[in-house]
Amino acid sequence: MRAMRASPAPGFGGASIELPLAISEQRTMTRGVPLQLLGISKSFGSVQALRPMTQTIEGGEMLALLGPSGCGKTTTLRIIAGFETPDHGSVVIGTRDVTELPPNKRGLGMVFQSYSLFPHMTVGENVAFGLKMQGASATERTTRVREMLALVRLTEHEDRQIHQLSGGQQQRIALARALVTNPSTLLLDEPLGALDKNLRERMQFELREIQHRLGITSILVTHDQEEALTMSNRVAVMSDGQVIQVGRPTDIYERPRNRFVAEFLGTANIVAGTVTAQATEQCWHVAFAGEPGASALVQSDVPLAPGGAILLAVRPERIEIGPVVAGTMQALVQDVVFRGSYFAYELRVPGQDAPFFAYSQSRKEIPADGRVGLGWQPDNAIILEDAP
């Protein structure tokens, strides 16, 4: 597709095929510039939008700021971009403190949810804008624009008007425009929020692949947990102006610190219990309120005090549905929903207000009275920090 474009000069056509490689070599210059947020905070009037936040984003890493709207993730991004000045703290890119610099002096790339392509310019002019601002020569601009369009696989669209492009194409042009100046850091503000589901999933992988190839330090702001888990190396879950938990996607998902993180990332069955006795070196028996005699094994790295109340979270796909056995948690199957790649069971557990959910790859045999026993591996029960 790329090679089909008419070559403007002899020998140019062959070169354009190898371009993505050439770019990644050039990029070694900016590859791996770390970004540090040192105690930044921001208030708007009486509202504390961001509590003091310290975070280091390693060079080449993609960090996702994940949280509901109003959690401070966008404020953080706008402080990094330079649209907001933090009340306290500083932003350091590489070794340079950029806190006082205007947005145009920070050497960043940014992609907005609304694409924000300039409607009065062609695709090529949009991509070339950053280079023009740097004072690059016309020939250099032409070459770089072709490289970037090749990178996002839209070479043939250089002379199109913006409104002639589809949403996905516009998003790719926005990415090309953001990357053309070799920015040290790429800021992504809900970059895929305006796309439909299928396209969004495809773009998630494409964006991740490009980010990986260029090795550019990136910050992704999103409220979509799937997007955060798919695209980033680390996820910072934010709520109420502060970071609740930072970690690799698997850690955040498998070991959420508290109820908010457990429930914001995927579905979690939350159940309160009381530690009754130690079973093995790292396992404890936990009894459940409202269900006399029912208990389960819970694994913990730190010793648990017998008699202490704890709050547990169990992921639906970790819950095992089996026959009713004395001494285990029992439930009543309310509904079974076929979700394509799995079956979702809605369960009512005596003594629990909220329904339980269990996901299973295969369809289980449910007895006529709907009564089943629930169980899980001791290490699949997550002890939350919240008070039960």
Add this chain to the structure above:
Amino acid sequence: MTAGIPLANPDAKARRSRPYRLAGPSWVIPVLLFLGFFFVIPLGANILRSLQAGQTATNGPLFYYIKLLTDAYYGGVILETLKVAAISTVLCLIVGYPVAYFMVRFAGRWNAIIVFLLIAPLLTSIIMRTFGWRVLLARRGLLTTLLADWGVIPRPINLADEPFAVYLGLVHVLAPFMILSITAVLQKVDVRLEESARVLGASALGTFFRITLPLSLDGIATGCILVFVVTCGSFLTMLLLGGGKVTTLSLLIYQQFNVTQDVGFAAAMGNMLLFIGLICLTLQARFLRRSGGKS
């Protein structure tokens, strides 16, 4: 591709060609009648009058038009008209754009109050407004007294009968047209476009000239045409604040009717003014069509 659809639903095509409409074409008849009686017929009568009344009987039907375009005095008046309109348009743009930008980007909940303040001058009678300016600008008025007290001018002078006063009066009443035209377009310019330009390395000023200004050209064009045409047609401000130093076509028409009572010549001048206005509207239509294709 769609061959199967008419077979499956024979009515589909017929139904599609008769879309649902709230009103029929006959609903415009009252408006057409009204405009016909009170706009088209008077205009036609005015054209006839300019070709038949007064001295045209002896000097040929085009006498007044030839006089208007060849006589140095009247040529000067036409130029003066265009000059006054052009200057007040530019002044309105200079005054209005920053206000419009502020309203769209920063005013927030104060926006409604600003809009009211903008429209307020239009709610007062032009006579009151103009005499208000006379009070402020007269020899013993507030402005000149203050300027004299501060030593800016040696002694109070009369500013009320000067071109300056005319421009002040015109900008006062016409700036709202400019501002509201620009805000209407500027509101549709996403602030994130400006932010994108900033991140890509454009300075604040560069962002304005490369992004904001080009994207608000439609509003500027509309505002300019409005101000220009309205200025061409206004005469009270020139009459009451110009002190006889600003003679425009519309002021001359007023004088032709009231002083010399040369109705034919006044009609010719009126048609000339109308012609200028039509040229402006044509220019605007072409401009909007051209930039409309891009956005």
